[in-house]
Amino acid sequence: MEDFKGNQFKKDIILVAVGYYCRFSLSYRDVSELLRERGISVHPKTIMRCSHNR
Numbered sequence: 001m002e003d004f005k006g007n008q009f010k011k012d013i014i015l016v017a018v019g020y021y022c023r024f025s026l027s028y029r030d031v032s033e034l035l036r037e038r039g040i041s042v043h044p045k046t047i048m049r050c051s052h053n054r
Contacts, residue, residue: 013040018051 013035020031028044028051035042 009040009042009046013042014050017042017047021047021051 017031017035020026020034021028026034028047031047032042032044
């Protein structure tokens with residue numbers, strides 16, 4: 001998909017992060033912590049940028 005071209009993370013990780021944020025009304029920090037618990041280090045600002053670009 002062109003929407004994900006140039007991103008640092010795989011599209012699956014981006015979709016999971018944005019999905020958590022939208023579906024469960026979590027903060028960017030909460031989503032970042034959930035991903036970190038699963039071994040994926042993503043800064044909350046990165047999640048914010050991805051969610052605003054979709």
